[in-house]
Amino acid sequence: MLYRAYQNNADLLSPSRLAAQHLGNVANALWPASTERSIARSFAAAMEVYSRMRLTHSRPAYGIERVEVDGEAVAVTEEAALVSPFGTLLHFRKDTRAVQPPVLLAAPLSGHFATLLRETVRTLLHHHDVYVTDWHNARDVPLWHGGFGLDDYTRQLIRFLETIGPGAHMVAVCQPCVAALAATALMAEDDNPAAPSSLTLMAGPVDCRVNPTLVNKLANERPIDWFERNLISRVPWPHAGVMRRVYPGFLQLAAFMSMNPERHKQQFIKLYEHLVDGETDQADTIRHFYDEYLAVNDLPAEFYLQTVERVFQTYDLPRGALTVGDRKVDPSSIRRTALLTVEGERDDICAVGQTVAAQDLCMSIRPYLKTHHLQAGVGHYGVFSGSKWNTQIYPRVREVIHTAAEMH
Structure with missing residues (x-):
């Protein structure tokens, strides 16, 4: 039930995130040549941040050429x-x-x-x-x-x-x-x-x-059967491992992020500000980190x-x-x-x-x-x-x- 609820929520939000990504790309084309803030740039930054606040389940590339x-x-x-x-x-x-x-x-x-x-x-x-x-x-x-x-x-x-x-x-x-x-x-x-x-x-x-x-x-606050009852879910359709019992990666990530939620919040705020200010190198650093961090493995x-x-x-x-x-x-x-x-x-x-x-x-x-x-x-x-x-x-x-x- 837990995994199914997560999947339904992800499926529900997917169209809006794709739309935000597309709208951000359109707004990027409207950026002026100068590095000054603009409505178009602010809008594009907001759309990118929203589209990136999502989990993925595919392995990122190593990119070592x-x-x-x-x-x-x-x-x-x-x-x-x-x-x-x-x-x-x-x-x-x-x-x-x-x-x-x-x-x-x-x-x-x-x-x-x-x-x-x-x-x-x-x-x-x-x-x-x-x-x-x-x-x-x-x-x-x-x-x-x-x-x-x-x-x-x-x-x-x-x-x-x-x-x-x-x-x-x-x-x-x-x-x-x-x-x-x-x-x-x-x-x-x-x-x-x-x-x-x-x-x-x-x-x-x-x-x-x-x-x-x-x-x-x-790990020692509860017996092992508590972990099995509360943290183990079956993979929902349409994934290839449907019905396999897993510890979902999104639960592990949620546990990690809950240890320092304010830090992650501030990082996304900084990403928005770097994008608005045209600071691409600083924005790329945050992008690359969260591309990896938000890619979860069950x-x-x-x-x-x-x-x-x-x-x-x-x-x-x-x-x-x-x-x-x-x-x-x-x-x-x-x-x-x-x-x-x-x-x-x-x-x-x-x-x-x-x-x-x-x-x-x-x-x-x-x-x-x-x-x-x-x-x-x-x-x-x-x-x-x-x-x-x-x-x-x-x-x-x-x-x-x-x-x-x-x-x-």
């Missing part, structure tokens, strides 16, 4: 290395003969598309052969493909690493840190030749018992509920109780994989201490293969995007990957 390698700009082409019902192993192939270590970037499955890591991908591409877990929108996955839970995510990481082959490295951002550590442990236990040479865990909820954040506390119900329960409520990994199928996950099985953990000093989603907990769990990794980096002055998103990611965090990530590559 060229990147600099060894001082030379080279072309980048996206290729699907492996396609499964719930996700694609996306390869950013570069037109260069430079041999660089392959890296699997494990993206969160948490209400947004993997394109949220666009800047992370772009930075890694300078010195690495980059692959990304490009998760599909669950509402577009037909019901006959079955479910997709936390175990399936972990197995998918293993399959992706096996597709890339021996010598790969894995970088997990936020939510998938638990699955990435589990996959690495299982592959180490099996002596799988495709086990990652290095594992980087960035701002991930390895042990949520440490310094609980508001997000952690909210989660399979199994994955969402299992993540809430096993990661945020019962803390299975740090308690030694995490299983994948009938196999128990033992991080002490990891011996030859270098480990880097990264945290942000001001992270209010995954607090300091929650990710570095992986260092103690991986007790069999020799000390010289373990590294931790606490970045001062950044919150959650600053760990993998922004100036400090590029100038202070990324060099540490690159160093760990390239050192591990030389050792193997």
Whole structure:
């Protein structure tokens, strides 16, 4: 019922938003050559802001066409290395003969598309052969493909690493840190030749018992059956995944936006003002952010509920109780994989201490293969995007990957 009500509302408003977009384009043609305010420009700005205040459900483009390698700009082409019902192993192939270590970037499955890591991908591409877990929108996955839970995510990481082959490295951002550590442990236990040479865990909820954040506390206020009754909906017709049980991306986005509604309100006011004043660069910055932020990705119900329960409520990994199928996950099985953990000093989603907990769990990794980096002055998103990611965090990530590559 919840999803159906949302869909009906979106369908009802769609014609007015399309009309606003068209009227704004017409008004743009009436703009004077000067940069002074005009009625036409004010009208066009209002129409654009209204038309943009909507959710979309399609993955935005990565838009990475060229990147600099060894001082030379080279072309980048996206290729699907492996396609499964719930996700694609996306390869950013570069037109260069430079041999660089392959890296699997494990993206969160948490209400947004993997394109949220666009800047992370772009930075890694300078010195690495980059692959990304490009998760599909669950509402577009037909019901006959079955479910997709936390175990399936972990197995998918293993399959992706096996597709890339021996010598790969894995970088997990936020939510998938638990699955990435589990996959690495299982592959180490099996002596799988495709086990990652290095594992980087960035701002991930390895042990949520440490310094609980508001997000952690909210996850524990109610039993898991409350989440299932109140937050899980079936995909309505006419989507390909009709009747699939999902945690709708619009609910996740609403939760994020409710944490700071005034900030989002002010951003749309600023967008209007920049458009009226002809400040296109400033307007583009806000446009690009919300094009990404308002593109929502529905989660399979199994994955969402299992993540809430096993990661945020019962803390299975740090308690030694995490299983994948009938196999128990033992991080002490990891011996030859270098480990880097990264945290942000001001992270209010995954607090300091929650990710570095992986260092103690991986007790069999020799000390010289373990590294931790606490970045001062950044919150959650600053760990993998922004100036400090590029100038202070990324060099540490690159160093760990390239050192591990030389050792193997």
